[in-house]
Amino acid sequence: MLSGFNWASNTESGPDCMSDKPKTQYDIAAIMNENINVMRDVVPWANETRFRVTKVEKGHVFGIQPWAEHLVGDPDSGVIHGGVITTFLDNLCGMACTSAMTEMRFVATVDLRIDYMRPADKGRDIIGEAECYHLTRTVCFTRAWAYHETRDKLIATAAGTFAINKARLGGGSKK
Amino acid sequence: MNPQLTNPRADEIDTILKRIPFAQTLGMRCEVLGDEMTAILPFQEKLIGNVAIRALHGGAIASFLELTAMLQVFLVSDMPRPPKPINLTIDYLRQGHAKDLYARAYVLKMGRRMASVRAEAWQENRAEPVTALMAHFMVAAD
Numbered sequence: 001m002l003s004g005f006n007w008a009s010n011t012e013s014g015p016d017c018m019s020d021k022p023k024t025q026y027d028i029a030a031i032m033n034e035n036i037n038v039m040r041d042v043v044p045w046a047n048e049t050r051f052r053v054t055k056v057e058k059g060h061v062f063g064i065q066p067w068a069e070h071l072v073g074d075p076d077s078g079v080i081h082g083g084v085i086t087t088f089l090d091n092l093c094g095m096a097c098t099s100a101m102t103e104m105r106f107v108a109t110v111d112l113r114i115d116y117m118r119p120a121d122k123g124r125d126i127i128g129e130a131e132c133y134h135l136t137r138t139v140c141f142t143r144a145w146a147y148h149e150t151r152d153k154l155i156a157t158a159a160g161t162f163a164i165n166k167a168r169l170g171g172g173s174k175k
Numbered sequence: 176m177n178p179q180l181t182n183p184r185a186d187e188i189d190t191i192l193k194r195i196p197f198a199q200t201l202g203m204r205c206e207v208l209g210d211e212m213t214a215i216l217p218f219q220e221k222l223i224g225n226v227a228i229r230a231l232h233g234g235a236i237a238s239f240l241e242l243t244a245m246l247q248v249f250l251v252s253d254m255p256r257p258p259k260p261i262n263l264t265i266d267y268l269r270q271g272h273a274k275d276l277y278a279r280a281y282v283l284k285m286g287r288r289m290a291s292v293r294a295e296a297w298q299e300n301r302a303e304p305v306t307a308l309m310a311h312f313m314v315a316a317d
Contacts, residue, residue, distance in 0.1 A: 042225075042226050042227075043223075043224055043225070043226070043232065044220060044221045044222070044223045044224075044226065044232075045221060045222055045223060045224050045231075045232035045234060045235045046224075046232070047221070048200065048221045048222075049234070069196055070196050070197065070199070070200045071196065071197050071200065072195070072196040072197055073195060073196075073197045073198075074195075075194045075195060075196065076256075080197075081195070081197035081238065081241075081242075082238075082241055082260050082263075083197065083201075083234065083235075083237060083238020083239075083241050083242065084197065084234075084238070086234050086237045086238060086241070086263075086265070087232065087233075087234025087235065087237070087238065088234070090233050090234045090237070091234065108267065108270075109233045109265075109267045110266070110267060111264060111265060111266045111267065112233070112237070112264070112265045112267075113262065113263070113264040113265075114262060114263050114264075114265075115261070115262040116259075116260050116261060116262060119259075
């Protein structure tokens, strides 16, 4: 996932260099913000479902899932399939984990629960928001919301647990 | 063919899959024998979630399992249309490799209003599932 990343911008320059922080303490959220489009391009399935990440803050990620004909799950109503929302929230949760860290690490989903409150409207963008609310050395705990306008009128919620991969580019094990 | 093994709803499964644009996007298909259905997700490059390790995207696997569970409920019920999901829990047990994925779903309880379904996806070894799903669907006519 990391192959196209621009690491340089936050290591040699920027406010962190002036502080007492060791140089390895990257501002992960800032790096992710700068690489928002790269992150999607290296995930083919995210390209297929066409969601965009719009903002990354520490432990908090926002995105938009546009409506598209090829994502429809109910041909009678034109409502987008639940699997699209699962993909969207899973990805945002995973990114929220990475953004909450002080060292760039990638995560793998352990489990994810999705509750569907109401169908999304045909033709409208879905807004997604994910938060990593707790983080241990090996595990991240997240929750996420999907809605059209505000969190008062939800389309779906998610709760996910993620395992933190070892510090290796691309992460993950073979088996 | 043994008439005992043919399910009149088997043909409908195929029709439903062809009508759902997202099922076509995934590229999945189903084989039905009686009340037993195996869903197949042939590998495609677009299903990848991590290009570095060439793993299937968890969202693609979850979508495939959700559709499999939904179709299994439809297969064993007399509902006029596929049921709507209420919630689902997905356990990612092993990495999904860049190859075909198979799934089967079991309706644990068919209630009057809701159905509880478990589904598992595997690759070369059925005893080593890649992902497991537990889902609830609304089966009451509204």
